[in-house]
Amino acid sequence: MDKQPTLFVGIDVSKDRLDVHLRPADEDFHVPRDVKGFEALARRFGNRPVALVVLEATGGFEASVAAALAAAGLPLCIVNPRQIRDFARAMGRLAKTDTLDAEVIALFAERMRPPARPLPEPERRHFAELVSRRRQILGMINMETNRRDHAVDGQLIRRLSRHIAFLEREMSELDRDIGQAIKASPVWCEIETLLKSVPGLGDVTARTLLAQLPELGTIGRHQFAALVGIAPINRDSGLMRGRRSIAGGRTSVRGVLYMAALTAIRRGSSFRPFYERLTQRGRPRKVALVAVMRKLLVTLNAIVRDRTPWRPLTT
Template sequence: MDEALAVFVGIDVSKDRLDVHLRPSGEAFFVSRDGRGLDELTARLAACPVALVVIEATGGFETTVAAALAGAGLPLCVVNPRQIRDFARAMGRLAKTDALDAEVIALFAERIRPQARAVPAPEATRLAELVARRRQIIEMIGMEANRARRMPDKRLAKGLARHIAFLEKELSEIDRTIGDGIKNSPAWRETETLLKSVPGIGDVTARTLIAEVPELGSIDRQKLAALVGVAPMNRDSGMMRGHRTIVGGRTCVRNTLYMAALAAIRHNGVFKTFYDRLTTRGRPKKVAIVAVIRKLLTTLNAIVRDNTPWRIQNS
């Protein structure tokens, strides 16, 4: 594609409409977020030399839009809203309307040029929804359990116990549905088997990675670490020199990998040795655990990429 003719598209997704902005022309329009509006949108964009379309992940409203754009063969990237907010602040764009948001997203697409990636198949999208719902139920169980511990009224405490029992039943049903989905998909079943060949990786971690990191095995370890949010970022400002932190990324995946790293440190000699070496050198335990997460993620990425189980790769 001729760089001079390339069009970068930003789309602000709301419940009822889509605000669209094209760079560098500055053309802007909106369509309804329904079948007719999506048809109009894909037709208009298909007539342009589109280099990239960027939309924000907006809690589910973007799913149908992303599927329609991907189905039309348009290069698409769904980005974390925080990236757009940080970019807008850096640009001094503090005003906020749907049309202005679309313009900022288009500017982000043109100047940052995030990598376009395929939208998951419907089955993968459903699995991601199930994994997200499982996480919500676990959070609700935790909150209700905390309330029950502080509840002096026995009658109300019994009500909380019944609700916790109900949520635990829902959790079991979701786990069963996720398991059935994995078993009925040869591709997922193979990937799950590969991931679980690593000591310390169980059902929850494997299924979370399959559902929420479709890029696993297809990008390099640096990009993957940044994607998940375990890549150390510079914080050299003022008196803060040489300090590195992890920020952004896919929080739910990072939290799952944190627990997997703890399991790997206990049950996997390779990762235990790596962790012990870091702590012996004086690294704080949390820093060492994050390093284990990165090493674990790199290992899992290579296993999926090479289609080679742990026991063979590390024999």
């Protein structure tokens, strides 16, 4: 009896159904995005050698699918849709249907082999949703405040002010819920305290890292830089050489690290001499700031890994 080939599975998730493609078998099928569909998927893969299942992060629709697949013991990775789009363009795949999308995701799984990552535990997932919602509300407050600042009509200004006040109350309630979630977990309490021992890190940064970067303290510095999107990427083309930039990764984490690095520099912490040495050597300020972000991330990773509070940098 011939041995079955190892399968790489791509799943395109939509509101009502899942389009599935298997590589290298080139099989296509679809199931409804409900409990029966999840059970059918688990049965279909039950006796077959699955190396990896890849889903796109689709704004929440993928969460229940990922939970069902993880419960079935399947190796799973949820990837940024941008990675799939870039991969499709590189292959010249411009046509777009749910079936073709599933095929591209399966090809990405087979050729790129992203590492399988376990889902966060339910408590962390709930905590991450609270932190994400807080970020959304903050964005709405900023937008509404900008609209109010440019409004002329008095009645419209009052309405915008009422909506801003409502959003601010919502954010206060979320802050309370986030604080209670941390207090309910001794481990999170300890990690939050360790993170906040670093100059420039406050509640928002520490809680975003807890929610959006569960790998903190478990993987190496170079992996982290790529994961967060602060690793320099080569863009050598034609006569252009030596230019590097950062892209991709977890934008919410990168955003809070940026603010934390900026605060640390302005407050004159021991990150500031490192920043000043870089700028004195001719590095652009933005490049030096990204270097501080990387150094800060490496420091945070070591603090969580070793369970040791902040100590001022000596270099």
